[in-house]
Amino acid sequence: MVKVKFEYKILISYLLIGGLWISFSDQLAKKIISDPNYLTEIQTYKGWFYVLVTGILFYFLLKKHLIKIRNAEKKARESDQLKTAFLQNISHEIRTPMNGIVGFAGLLKENDLTKDQKEMYLDIITKSSDQLLNVVNDVLDVSLIDSGNVIINKTQFNLNEFLEQIYSVHSTILRKNISLRLNNTLYSSDHIVFSDSVKLGQILDNLISNAIKYTPKGEVELGCETKENKLLFSVKDSGIGIAPEYHEKIFDRFHRAEIETTKTIGGAGLGLAICRGNVNLLGGDIWVESNLGIGSKFYFTIPGDFVVQKPTVEEKADSKSVLRPGCVLVAEDEEYNFLYISRILNDAGIDFLRAKNGQEAVDICRKNANLGLILMDIKMPVLNGYEAVKIIREFRNEIPIIAQTAFAIGNEKKKALDVGCNDYIAKPFKREELLNKIRENTKAITDL
Ligand code: ADP
DSSP, X not given: OOOOOHHHHHHHHHHHHHHHHHHHHHHHHHHHOOOHHHHHHHHHHHHHHHHHHHHHHHHHHHHHHHHHHHHHHHHHHHHHHHHHHHHHHHHHHHHHHHHHHXXXXXXXXXXXXXXXXXXXXXXXXXXXXXXXXXHHHHHHHHHHHHTTOOOOOOEEEEHHHHXXXXXXXXXXXXXXXXXXXXXXXOOGGGOEEEEOHHHXXXXXXXXXXXXXXXXXXXXXXXXXXXXXXXXXXEEEEOSXXXXXXXXXXXXXXXXXXXXXXXXXXXXXXXXXXXXXXXXXXXXXXXXXXXXXTTEEEEEEEEEOOBOOOOOOHHHHHTGGGSOOOSEEEEEOOOHHHHHHHHHHHHHTTOOEEEESSHHHHHHHHXXXXXXXXXXXXXXXXXXXXXXXXXXXHHHOSSSOEEEEESOOSTTHHHHHHHHTOSEEEESSOOHHHHHHHHHHHHHHHHTO
């Protein structure tokens, strides 16, 4: 269908209404009014009436049209500004790593380089290439989100293992003056979720990288909990913080909190826009709480689509032998040891939480009244197992604590029992040994 332009529409309507009014208004007036004097008077007012009615009508039509045009103009101006910001930012973000690549590739051609120098230059080239690739990927991601072409691929995965993996990857590449903590308060029975693990990983990676990037020195904490049937993730840092006027804007493309410190830190201003796009696609929200100079905490939610694992036929038949010690707290700093214990507990259908040092064990114990047993490693950072048990005994006397340690010499068992442990298991232990210890120490509870 041919689209008639606005100005022609106005002209045609004006002529049409005018013509109809002239043709029919006289006939109408003659039908209603018989007095010729009165009729002449009416005909003068008839013209004014037409001007008034068409004036009001065209005023509203024009106003509506102008609002539409002004909005379009505003959008075009904004998009123009964004394009300029995009070009400036992207150009800077591309030139910086390119400089490294081109510069050091040139230097590599020199003949008198030592082996160390060559390795260093190659390292810089590799890192700069990765940086460049990240910028390109970010730009692609933003355009895919904008054009609605992102495909969400939901699968079942173990959230606890997933978080541990994210934590380990970032822990290995941390700067010296930053520490990373994982505060996962999910029970193991909640661990199988149905979501897009790739997108979730991308969001968390982005937030953790930002937290590390904008924290010159201090701590970053990755948290996960369930809230009102949703999964609530958080990334907290003790970095430079964000002024209140930027709390919303930073989630828009190319927007950066323009404070002096940020200017010296590179960034295209795309990461948070991608995070928000992905969080929304997963069905959640993202926001930040932050204070300048103190730190920031980014939160986001996704639907808590937990997959309930139904017991198999054999498990049902053997349900009496299934251990139900409540939730076990595994205090263990070594990754491989924890993986081994978590595998045994998982297979036995026992819920568990993890603490990576004695202090975390004390904190978790304070917060979780429904813990049924503690497996306490002795040699741990921050606070060792003995010290942690002593503190725990001050406020929880009844909880069974099993010390587990690789110190197999002398009086370790006696020492453990003296500080308040109920039992002791020496590493290395076999699956059945551990389960027996748990069974023995929780018998009193399960018999209740
Ligand atoms: P980029 O970091 O590349 O600039 P982002 O979209 O990831 O882009 O972040 C947008 C802006 O939000 C950043 O420029 C920075 O000003 C601010 N910001 C993001 N994360 C933090 C944080 N953890 N602490 C302080 N400021 C932050």
